[in-house]
Amino acid sequence: MQIARHIAEQPTTIVESYRSAARTLETYAPGPIGRVLLIGSGSSFNAGTVALPSMRAAFAGEVSVVGPQDFLRRPDTVPVRGTLAVVVSQSGASATSLEVARRAAAMGCATLVLTANAESAAAALGLPLVLMPAGDETIGPKTKGYVASVAALQAIAARFGADIADPAELAPNLEAALAAAETRAKALAPALDKVDTILVAGDGADFGTALEGSLKIAEIAGIPTAAYTIEEALHGRLHGLSERSLVLAIAADEVGRTEASTVREALAPHGIAVETVAAGPTDALPTPWCTLASTFLFQYMAVELALRRGREPDLMRYPGLTRRLAIKVDDSQ
Amino acid sequence: MQIARHIAEQPTTIVESYRSAARTLETYAPGPIGRVLLIGSGSSFNAGTVALPSMRAAFAGEVSVVGPQDFLRRPDTVPVRGTLAVVVSQSGASATSLEVARRAAAMGCATLVLTANAESAAAALGLPLVLMPAGDETIGPKTKGYVASVAALQAIAARFGADIADPAELAPNLEAALAAAETRAKALAPALDKVDTILVAGDGADFGTALEGSLKIAEIAGIPTAAYTIEEALHGRLHGLSERSLVLAIAADEVGRTEASTVREALAPHGIAVETVAAGPTDALPTPWCTLASTFLFQYMAVELALRRGREPDLMRYPGLTRRLAIKVDDSQ
Numbered sequence: 001m002q003i004a005r006h007i008a009e010q011p012t013t014i015v016e017s018y019r020s021a022a023r024t025l026e027t028y029a030p031g032p033i034g035r036v037l038l039i040g041s042g043s044s045f046n047a048g049t050v051a052l053p054s055m056r057a058a059f060a061g062e063v064s065v066v067g068p069q070d071f072l073r074r075p076d077t078v079p080v081r082g083t084l085a086v087v088v089s090q091s092g093a094s095a096t097s098l099e100v101a102r103r104a105a106a107m108g109c110a111t112l113v114l115t116a117n118a119e120s121a122a123a124a125l126g127l128p129l130v131l132m133p134a135g136d137e138t139i140g141p142k143t144k145g146y147v148a149s150v151a152a153l154q155a156i157a158a159r160f161g162a163d164i165a166d167p168a169e170l171a172p173n174l175e176a177a178l179a180a181a182e183t184r185a186k187a188l189a190p191a192l193d194k195v196d197t198i199l200v201a202g203d204g205a206d207f208g209t210a211l212e213g214s215l216k217i218a219e220i221a222g223i224p225t226a227a228y229t230i231e232e233a234l235h236g237r238l239h240g241l242s243e244r245s246l247v248l249a250i251a252a253d254e255v256g257r258t259e260a261s262t263v264r265e266a267l268a269p270h271g272i273a274v275e276t277v278a279a280g281p282t283d284a285l286p287t288p289w290c291t292l293a294s295t296f297l298f299q300y301m302a303v304e305l306a307l308r309r310g311r312e313p314d315l316m317r318y319p320g321l322t323r324r325l326a327i328k329v330d331d332s333q
Numbered sequence: 334m335q336i337a338r339h340i341a342e343q344p345t346t347i348v349e350s351y352r353s354a355a356r357t358l359e360t361y362a363p364g365p366i367g368r369v370l371l372i373g374s375g376s377s378f379n380a381g382t383v384a385l386p387s388m389r390a391a392f393a394g395e396v397s398v399v400g401p402q403d404f405l406r407r408p409d410t411v412p413v414r415g416t417l418a419v420v421v422s423q424s425g426a427s428a429t430s431l432e433v434a435r436r437a438a439a440m441g442c443a444t445l446v447l448t449a450n451a452e453s454a455a456a457a458l459g460l461p462l463v464l465m466p467a468g469d470e471t472i473g474p475k476t477k478g479y480v481a482s483v484a485a486l487q488a489i490a491a492r493f494g495a496d497i498a499d500p501a502e503l504a505p506n507l508e509a510a511l512a513a514a515e516t517r518a519k520a521l522a523p524a525l526d527k528v529d530t531i532l533v534a535g536d537g538a539d540f541g542t543a544l545e546g547s548l549k550i551a552e553i554a555g556i557p558t559a560a561y562t563i564e565e566a567l568h569g570r571l572h573g574l575s576e577r578s579l580v581l582a583i584a585a586d587e588v589g590r591t592e593a594s595t596v597r598e599a600l601a602p603h604g605i606a607v608e609t610v611a612a613g614p615t616d617a618l619p620t621p622w623c624t625l626a627s628t629f630l631f632q633y634m635a636v637e638l639a640l641r642r643g644r645e646p647d648l649m650r651y652p653g654l655t656r657r658l659a660i661k662v663d664d665s666q
Contacts, residue, residue: 042565045568067565073537203403215570218573219572222572224559226558226559229402231429236376236548236551239555239649240550240552240557245557266658267654317573318571326595327568
């Protein structure tokens, strides 16, 4: 099982990806930026959502996360002047992300490409490039690639003025968060042998974690999942749950903890379990690293749930599906 | 069963809500608008997403859909000058939407309130108001309120320059779409007695329909659902499905139909059913009304699936949950 090793290596990946991006960006000067688009699909989209608050703190103008297809369907609505397009593709092979990078650069956007694969089509575009040292992650479900993307995006935010601590000084706390997540995942999993669906809810940056956490559980354990902001979860979505369901509510702060309590009490009469996920599993991590560390629980849960179902966690539930869907320009899963 | 009557009344609701909003807006002149925020939760959020392309056609600046909590968490990032805040609350009682309307107006945004309830707290705010004649819809799951919201938002887009046909001239086509949706829902439902989850995928305005359609099935039939853009669905989400699952892919155009075919062929070896939902169930409806009409199938499916499970479709699966969650300022479900 390679994925356990990859998950365990994430604190190192975070530190190295942040540092590497910071070094690359030292000399990056795209001129005045009034608008930032974070563009990616799957885990890269989720990473953009997690980094959104930091990017908003760094740039005065509008910052948004956009799917590649959404960009390609309406590129004419993008005001190019002063627009920074950050295209994230961990594999460097997402067909639509590549097309966006080409199109944005041709339009005159400042275009920055983030990829973990130096040999990829994305790296070969000849555009300003941040290489993320996520290392060898040849298995299907990516975990290091995801945290590397978030760390690199945080380095961009820091380069343009957001107040972000260098994660190198926090490595022991990241390790402690990882250990705590593994322990909790192992404690939660045995009660979930008959779970029918897992709903993950979180606000702001935590909505990105909800997207990524729910995706990992779906990909690795093959369980139906969904992610919503807490507000959207409360406006009707809970009616899709049963006494076999689980709600994981990410509570970033006191407001989030209060909301999670309200949900737990409202669902208790119906026998629906609600578990709170702290933004950081330890109190010793400042934002945004505590937010990133809250992803660890979902990764470990995905592995535990897969193992209990007799699935190989290194594989997606349906190996080869990505290839058959023709969404990558190489042969990655 | 009142909901069947409400669903059937929707063509009339669409025509009346559009006309009523158009009349109200004749004299509405908020000054130059460079930025539009469509604000709402639940069905109102979904309605905003469906109306987004029309609003983008109408206004030169940035248009986005924002959840009320997201607005309240970062109101200071909203550039007020030339901002139009359109706050949609069908009940007029969503606590956070009311707070947003108050806050946006106090900040100096041009603030327009859309509600179906003339007696509501939202109507009493003293702000420019569009009353949506959705009529009496006292049951839990709202259908008329949703289409009324979309129609009123389309009237705003038309008032500010989008090219939109008056739906009054399309009433027979809307009726035909409704009949076709009912027939198809009744044909699809019997195969879904053991469905474990329904994933709805759609792009652009159809992503709004995917959100609303999946919400109605969850609320009324109590089945786990999720909504994604087609691109996000392809990037990992399909691994959460089983041979008991259903994918409903909304295909707005030739591109969408091709994508839906790709998904169907990729999932066929795993025994996962994929059904295509045309943007409009008949060819006789122009955009945006064909988009709105594609919602009918999901509403009828929700009712059929509830009936086959012995559930009362007029009730949400967990009646009273909204009250216990304290998200409304009145006693609505």
